[in-house]
Amino acid sequence: MRRLLFFCTLLMFHLTFAQVKQDSVPVSQKEELSIMENKSPEEIAQEIEKVNKRKIETISPTKAGLYSAILPGLGQMYNRKYWKIPIVWGAVGTGVGIAIWNQNQYNRYRKAFVASLNGQEHEFSNIPGVTSQVLGNIQDKSKRQRDYAIAITGLIYVLGIIDAVVDAHLAPMKADPDLALSPVLIYDQSETKPATPGLALRFKF
Template identity: 55%
Template sequence: MKKLVLIFLVIFSVKAFAQVNPNDTIRVENYPTDSVSTKSSPSEIEVLTDIQESNAPVKVMKFNPTKAGLYSAVLPGLGQYYNKKYWKIPIVLGGIGTGVGITLWNQKQYTRYRNAFIAQLNGQTHEFSNIPGITAEALGRTQDRAKRQRDYAIAVTGLVYILNIVDAVVDAHLYEGRKDPDLALQPALLYDEFGNQNSKAGLSLSYNF
């Protein structure tokens, strides 16, 4: 009888120690901070707040491709400003400004040689009359060359204008993809560990699964 009582006490003691005191565990559930009981300690509230912030969806800034395209169509470079790609604005304005300048200069040259060509055909004096060897044929070739260069400048300027719009639309459309933390392409310094060469600039591509 004493042996049975002793065995029963041993089993009861093992079960008692095997139980976990609820106060020794921390249950963390994703409850809103405003629903946490006021009886909770400050440390528990901070833990819940940190977990909520880490689990909260990342806010990604998005741009409207239609607005970006319209802005660039109205004023070149404005779409890049809308997309916050400020470094592209001087490139766009410089390309279009250079094209417009070359177009105007060639138009002026074409007008000069065109007037001289017409005056040479009519036997009148013009600004090139005092230059030996000037003929109507030479003036005609020169005016044609100026006209051709003007047309090329207009075509290139129009192409830069269209690319400005396309760039703004694509930038706005792909902005969310560029902000993906799992995919990053950024400049980096590359160092040759096996040689004595200095560090070189390059691009670093990282992708996280």
């Protein structure tokens, strides 16, 4: 009698454990298992190969740099970084505007300086204290500021090309689902300090 009772108890425990284990499998996994069972090994291998060969859109760094060299901001448009286009245009446009304004000022004071040296009337003749030396200093200052503006604008132009090329190089990494940079909480191993936010680079293989 005891053996029969022990055997029945063991059988009920086994059936209960098997039912729990079966129910613990999610519905999606059950569907996948049933689908996988209906496929041949060759078809399963093809499905796995198809998943592993996910197409990642490639962007040519050469084209990005060339487009950005032809027209500032065009490389950013090619990389689909549209929010950078107003920044590039604003920076280059501001530099060009400052250079043109200082060039106009230089021409203006240069003309007055030459006229003052020749003893001729100019637009600043009626202003007290404006001598040839003052006009010469102002024209030199305008020329120097124009040169600075041109140099800075050229630097911004080159940085725009570099930014487009670097973005194009990093585009496949950003589109790769196996490589992710995500925020995490960093815990202190000694548990003396609270957790601090940080970034984690995760690579799946």
